[in-house]
Amino acid sequence: MADEKKDPELPTPPEAAADKPPSASPAEPLKGEVSRTDSPGAGVSAAAPAKPRTEPPAPKPDNPAAARPAAPPPKVPPRVAPKPGAEAAAKPEHKPAVASAPAGPPDPPPPADIAAPVFIMRLHDALPGAVTQLSYWVGDWTIIVPAGRLLDVGRFLRDDPATSFDFCSDVTASDWPPRPQRFDVVYCLYSTRLRHRVRLKVRAGEGDPVPSVTSIWPAANWLEREVWDLFGVHIVNHPDRRRILMPEEWQGHPQRKDYPLEGPGELLMESPLDWLRIRTAQDTRDIE
Amino acid sequence: MLDTVVIPLLKILILLNGVLIAVTYMVLLERKVIAWVQVRLGPMRVGPYGILQPIADAVKLMVKEDITPTRADKWVFTAAPIIVIVPALIVFAVIPFGDQVDLFGRTVSLYVTDINVGLLYIVSVASIGVYGIILGGWASNSKYPLLASLRASAQLISYEVAVTMTLVSLIVVAGSLSMVQIVRAQQDAHVWFVFLQPVAFVLYFIGGLAETNRAPFDLPEAEQELTGGFHTEYSGMRFALFFLAEYANMIVVSAVATTLFWGGWLRPFPSIQVAPLAWLGLVPGWIWFLAKTFVFLYVFLWVRATLPRYRYDQLMRLGWKVLIPLAIANLIVTGFVKVLL
Amino acid sequence: MFDTDELVINMGPQHPSTHGVLRVVLKLDGERVVDSDVVIGYLHRGIEKLSENRDWTQIILLTDRMDYVAAATNNLGYCETVEKLMSLEVPRRARYIRTILAELQRIASHCLWLGTHAMDIGAMTVFLYAFRERELILDLFEEYCGARLTYNSMRIGGLPLDISPGWDKKVREFCTIMDEKVDDYEQLLTNNRIWLERTRQVGVISGPEAVAIGLSGPALRGSGVARDLRKDEPYAAYDEFEFDIPLGGAGDTYDRYLVRLEEFRQSVRIVRQALDGLPSGPIIGKVPRLIKPPAGETYHAIEAPKGEIGYFIVSDGKSTNPYRFRVRPPSFCNLQALPRLIKGHLVADVVALIGSLDIVLGEVDR
């Protein structure tokens, strides 16, 4: 229902989402995701309507098709399954730089012979349904949670004696443009008492509110500012959400995949000579 | 005419030039001494072992552009370095470098003048120098210099109290305010006053370090905190004046310490006339004076190379809660002893 | 009657003791800091973005440029992360030499810290003494890899070069020198009354608070939290050596100073053990010609001189460059604590505390 409401406001800037109470807006996509874990089909239908909001930065004519494989993979799929589809859909309509961009991290599920550590069991018991997906790769555990449950999960992980993740090592993000929820916001947690690590992952689209975890780990303050600055992930309830590395008046968010590496993006790709001419002219103008 | 005008003028000329050269070489000495402490060589390029470095520095400072910030108070900005350097130089008038000597068949005293309130004169003239610092910081119209000049003046005033208090107990012992008379009193007492007033000497030297803004009390110029201090906005020769004044003040503090506490131009054991010590008498008095002063100057540099810097509140606490009470206690004890003996 | 105005002072970006281009806006009441704001980004070169467009090996020399006073540690962290991603086995000899390099680097970085920190507090001689020893380490590095600052000293799967003959002897000589010199530093500072007054009870932060605000490395251990990744999550060859983790008690600047001084000694100890047990064998493992880790992501952290340096790297399994390259810079996270530490202190303490956190702006801004 919230999805239909959001549909008309197509090129919503991040601010529009901020108007909504943070508790209300993430609830809906989140419900979709939870259901998706049960039946993949439901996930597709939930993801598709949400898609248009993610589009403004990288205009793509149509892509329900792209959106479908881009949806976060279901809980126990074969790892390679969603990817070929994603490539096929993404390739034609993307800039060369990101042409081969995959639609998302593989997030492989834990192999059967490795038991989930205690803290994940505890989390399952304490907050049933909060974990969308569990992933294990080269020894790292990743818990994927919906944005709406992030604070609950975070608080539980910090406070429960069996988890006690009191140290927030890092907050960062990665950008997967073809996916409707293009951002993975990653929280690397560590326990100074039990000395274990886990990663929390939240998926968010352009303008989707991601609650700030500064109330749980004050250390996340600058890290979240950096995520906002470099990715434009819409972090809400942050005590001091300013840009941190880039100048205050900077346009765009440089760490996104569709942000050009140098110069005025497209022109450089299409005709480097023109671009060079323009840049030289600009330089001389600056000098004068 | 010769005695009243020409000779004093000649003395002033020699003294001023001597002091200015000493000050520039003081800068070189500082660089060298600190370099040696720090296992470096120091300036080595200009002249053998860098001994011509001061000349190169002087030329550099002279030809540098002299910048006055646009928003500065021009008159005050210009006057401040002058206000700093003049008191630092005129203090030398009353410092006795030696006793009377016979020169070209004429008895000449090795000091410009001996006024009967010489010590007070030094203290009061030195207190004028603080204006230059306050005004320099204020006239720059810039925050760091202002902050530094406030620090500097507060520091100078507080330590001036302590130093003056300390000197009073020395005056009680010496019974005179004249610098020459104080040295003579040490001869008459057969002992340098440092042995009668050890506490006063320590207090005086600490206060002297603070009054000359030297480490560990160099907060007004702490470049790590205030980017350079009250003279941040100064350049070229005006900056050099501040710089020279600081070193001239160091020489003044050392010379005064020598005169008051370490017997001025007197040789060690001034009144023991035994054969093994006779060679001490062969060295002229002014050499003794300069040698003693040099030792103190060396201590100044040594301290700078060794100690970290105090913080502002700790500096004030040291001044008001340690030095001044000690100075007053010392004065009271001295007074009692003087009356009872 | 007289209302006092708060004075706003801009410390930096050009300021002698901000260790680079850091800008701290201080709101002062007299000389006391009422409020502060740390402005960074002046040295932002987009190393993360750049790395996502360079191939896996080229990135090693970009990591040199982050914490440029501890380049070898950065190399180590990155290479280990990629090795983890590719499940590569690193030969034992390479791991030993890596440990030696990382510990020498820690000593060099701490030397730089000690020098600048003491200089900030006004003890200028310590600066030159510390740099004298750092110079010896730079010579060792120069002999090892030819560079003195940005070493590019490791490769994915091992090392580019074996040590030259006689190098280990020189390192041993250096260890002997260093042991003496640390005592020298201590003699100059540890019991110096002014030093004590300037550092004790300055910038106190309790253990739990330090953990919450994300401090790591010596800054965290100064508050008494026993967290050292060399022990907790051993990497390279650290699990084969014996060493202690110095801890502070009060969590003030003095404790952080003591912790780092003790780390000098512990590092020397590790280097000695590594030299004693240096195994023979290859210096690089079986690395494919084209490095292309399978799709997946990982976070791997090691103990840099300044704290936990972590790399979060995502590989898409197809391209020769990482899909996402992220560094968790210890200086950045430690610097975050600065406003909390300096509040209520004097301007002079701000300088002491910036030094006490041991930041390098190349890493803060990347």
Add this chain to the structure above:
Amino acid sequence: MAEAIAFYALSVLILGFAILVVSTRNTVHSVLFLVLNFLCVAALYVTLGAEFLAVIQVLVYAGGIVVLYLFVVMLVNLKRPPETHQDPRRQTLTGFVLAGLVLGELVAIAVYSALPPTPTGGVASVQGGNVERVGYALYVDYLIPFEVASMLLLVAMIGAIVLAKKEL
């Protein structure tokens, strides 16, 4: 002759600086003129043979008190012009009253100095300077008034601290 020239030159300077003190717009400048004024007064004392007084004048007034003035002037923002009072004649009136008082004082001094000098007020240039003389005058001849005055100053100082610092 030379003394007379020095006296008149110094007097001109003193009066000139005094006028500048009240006429300068910039407060810091006016404080600076005050310092110059004090220094000239000190010079005047020297010509009178009262070196001790001269040095004390410099030490206490120029070196101490005016520095505090300067502090206040620099720290308190005096850039804004003083508000004009409702009744412009009010200041004139106060001015006249003060001027009258000063005139009365001058007349009194003139009358007093016309009297033959008392023996104690003789020239203080005895051998050994006038430090001893001042000492005797303060601590022997006028001990009680001196102590009373110092008590008064102490009370004033404590009072000022109490007033300025609300919480001790």
